[in-house]
Amino acid sequence: xxxxxxxxxxxxxxxxxxxxxxxxxxxxxxxxxxxxxxxxxxxxxxxxxxxxxxxxxxxxxxxxxxxxxxxxxxxxxxxxxxxxxxxxxxxxxxxxxxxxxxxxxxxxxxxxxxxxxxxxxxxxxxxxxxxxxxxxxxxxxxxxxxxxxxxxxxxxxxxxxxxxxxxxxxxxxxxxxxxxxxxxxxxxxxxxxxxx
Ligand code: HEC
Ligand code: HEC
Ligand code: HEC
Ligand code: HEC
Ligand code: HEC
Numbered sequence: 001x002x003x004x005x006x007x008x009x010x011x012x013x014x015x016x017x018x019x020x021x022x023x024x025x026x027x028x029x030x031x032x033x034x035x036x037x038x039x040x041x042x043x044x045x046x047x048x049x050x051x052x053x054x055x056x057x058x059x060x061x062x063x064x065x066x067x068x069x070x071x072x073x074x075x076x077x078x079x080x081x082x083x084x085x086x087x088x089x090x091x092x093x094x095x096x097x098x099x100x101x102x103x104x105x106x107x108x109x110x111x112x113x114x115x116x117x118x119x120x121x122x123x124x125x126x127x128x129x130x131x132x133x134x135x136x137x138x139x140x141x142x143x144x145x146x147x148x149x150x151x152x153x154x155x156x157x158x159x160x161x162x163x164x165x166x167x168x169x170x171x172x173x174x175x176x177x178x179x180x181x182x183x184x185x186x187x188x189x190x191x192x193x194x195x196x
Contacts, residue, residue, distance in 0.1 A: 006021040013029070021070075029062050035061055037149070037151050037152070037153070038113060038114055038149060039100065039112050039113065039114075039149055040100045040101065040111060040148060041097050041149045042149060042150075043147075043149055044136075044144050044145060044147045044148070044149075044150075045145060045146055045147060047062075048144065048145040049145045049146060050145065053128055059114045059137050059144070062074075062075040062079070062110075063075075063137075065127070066127045066128070066131045066137070067128055067131045067132055069092075069127065070124075070125070070127060070128070071127060072127050074113055077082065077101060077104045077105055077110065077111050077143060078105070078108070079104070080101050084098050084101050084102075099153050105184055114150075114152070116150045116151060116152075116153055116154055117141065117153075117154060117157055117159055117162075118153070118159075119159050119160060120160075120196055121156055123162070123191075123194050123195055124194055124196065125159070125194075126196070132179060133172075133176045133177065133178070134175060134176045134177055135173075135176065138157065139173070140159070146183050162194075165194065168187070168190055169186065169188065169189050170186060170189060171186070172184060172185075172186065172187060
């Protein structure tokens with residue numbers, strides 16, 4: 001009974017999502033997505049990379065809530081400014097990007113970052129459970145520390161496919177542990193842990 005109710009609920013969610021898609025879609029909607037770039041050309045490699053001249057910053061220095069919250073978190077403009085008040089860039093192009101940070105600090109507005117990795121609203125993904133089990137960010141997001149600027153949402157990424165979640169839950173990589181040190185041999189594939 002409970003399962004039928006859940007599937008009915010999901011179908012309802014899909015009917016709504018379908019409607020939103022039809023309204024927001026079409027050639028115009030697609031062009032808007034393809035042309036999207038981040039408001040500031042933020043280079044992951046210069047901050048988190050380990051090549052000479054890169055800064056080896058820990059992912060969680062900026063994505064501060066990944067081990068204690070559902071969301072990994074995006075840093076506030078004040079934490080960018082903590083460094084960039086001093087690090088102003090050398091080329092005119094770099095200086096123009098840093099000037100945009102100053103603009104957001106002065107206006108008090110958050111930087112309107114474009115979301116890159118997102119699953120549908122009917123599914124639920126808790127970062128802390130995965131990070132605390134010992135999974136690395138890179139196992140799911142790729143080698144972010146080697147990447148330049150993210151330029152558009154990534155629709156073909158693993159997280160937009162339920163099979164990717166289930167495959168790992170059935171057979172997770174070796175070496176993962178619960179907080180009390182018990183090895184993790186599998187994770188739940190109960191519909192209700194991910195859909196509610
Ligand atoms: C100096 C701060 C900083 C560091 C260090 C950093 N990030 Fe980020 N990260 C950001 C900002 C700002 C964004 C939003 C802009 C963007 O998408 O490029 C972001 C975006 C992301 C996204 C995409 C979020 C989305 O919208 O889906 C992922 C994934 C990510 N970071 C992973 C990592 C990983 C993994 C590391 C370590 C290798 C890392 N980050 C290190 C600041 C940082
Ligand atoms: C811990 C210090 C630190 C923090 C925090 C930090 N950055 Fe940086 N950032 C740097 C350094 C160092 C460079 C490399 C500068 C260079 O090599 O000229 C850099 C480079 C950049 C660049 C490329 C332009 C340039 O000067 O090379 C941009 C854009 C940028 N950062 C934006 C941001 C944004 C946006 C945030 C907040 C989400 C942020 N940074 C947080 C230290 C930091
Ligand atoms: C480990 C997490 C997880 C479990 C367990 C899970 N799902 Fe999903 N499911 C997802 C994610 C993630 C998506 C894709 C979301 C998106 O489109 O971004 C999804 C998508 C779906 C969809 C939409 C069609 C599709 O395949 O994209 C349906 C229907 C669905 N799930 C039903 C179920 C049912 C029924 C169960 C139990 C038998 C179940 N799910 C178990 C995570 C899960
Ligand atoms: C098991 C796979 C997995 C791991 C490990 C993982 N992520 Fe994610 N990440 C996801 C999924 C799935 C989403 C989309 C969640 C959603 O849409 O609700 C996401 C979204 C994000 C986002 C954007 C939204 C947010 O949560 O703020 C950032 C930033 C991010 N991840 C950074 C990280 C960092 C940094 C690490 C390592 C500390 C990490 N992730 C570890 C799968 C993972
Ligand atoms: C690379 C492996 C991996 C991937 C990919 C992955 N997970 Fe997980 N997930 C785990 C592990 C391992 C645990 C168990 C952690 C524990 O036992 O503390 C877990 C736990 C969870 C839980 C908590 C389950 C509970 O019993 O309360 C949820 C919810 C969840 N994952 C959702 C997702 C969704 C949604 C996706 C896909 C978008 C996903 N996971 C992708 C490995 C993964």
